Amino acid sequence: NLDQNEADVEANIAFTNVVNASSASFTVNQTNPGVGPVSVKISALNTAAEPGVNFVNGLTGDTAVTITSVSVVDNIVKTGNTQFLPTVTDNGDGTWTIKGLSTGDKVQWTTSGTHDRVLIENVSNADGVSGNDNNTFDIGGFGLSQAQPAPDEKLDFTVQIADFDGDTASDSFSIGIDGTGIFDDNHVDGVVIA
Numbered sequence: 696n697l698d699q700n701e702a703d704v705e706a707n708i709a710f711t712n713v714v715n716a717s718s719a720s721f722t723v724n725q726t727n728p729g730v731g732p733v734s735v736k737i738s739a740l741n742t743a744a745e746p747g748v749n750f751v752n753g754l755t756g757d758t759a760v761t762i763t764s765v766s767v768v769d770n771i772v773k774t775g776n777t778q779f780l781p782t783v784t785d786n787g788d789g790t791w792t793i794k795g796l797s798t799g800d801k802v803q804w805t806t807s808g809t810h811d812r813v814l815i816e817n818v819s820n821a822d823g824v825s826g827n828d829n830n831t832f833d834i835g836g837f838g839l840s841q842a843q844p845a846p847d848e849k850l851d852f853t854v855q856i857a858d859f860d861g862d863t864a865s866d867s868f869s870i871g872i873d874g875t876g877i878f879d880d881n882h883v884d885g886v887v888i889a
Contacts, residue, residue, distance in 0.1 A: 717842060720804070
């Protein structure tokens, strides 16, 4: 329940723990000027819970986690004859840069392992795009995705064939799809492996 001025002071950010995730996303909530574009660099990290005054200072010494993929849901913002089309670049060091973001664009990423902190930097002043050096943005709609184990699946089939003069034959069989996580045991109840 912080007002805008209180939220600008990291010592006022109160939380008790971090959450591990292998996928997350954010939305560019607002750009200044109104349509952008802006460029961001995303870094995924693992850290200890560092609330209060250590929230920002705690970035030093965090363990980097490799971001393996990034995608952008582009809302195609246009101003005059200019249309902003985001481009995504793998920086080769586990971080990624996205250029050409505008209001409403959603950025999603996955990591090689779990991460519990992300650094989203405004790199508009160093992106080589003319005219956006002082552009800024706000983040909204930040979300985490956590994979859940999928249970085994048993698919039952009956096949019937008929020849030209109407003779038929049929048989039933089952196909098993082994689950993930705790269900990954190379066995699906009711399916016999021949």
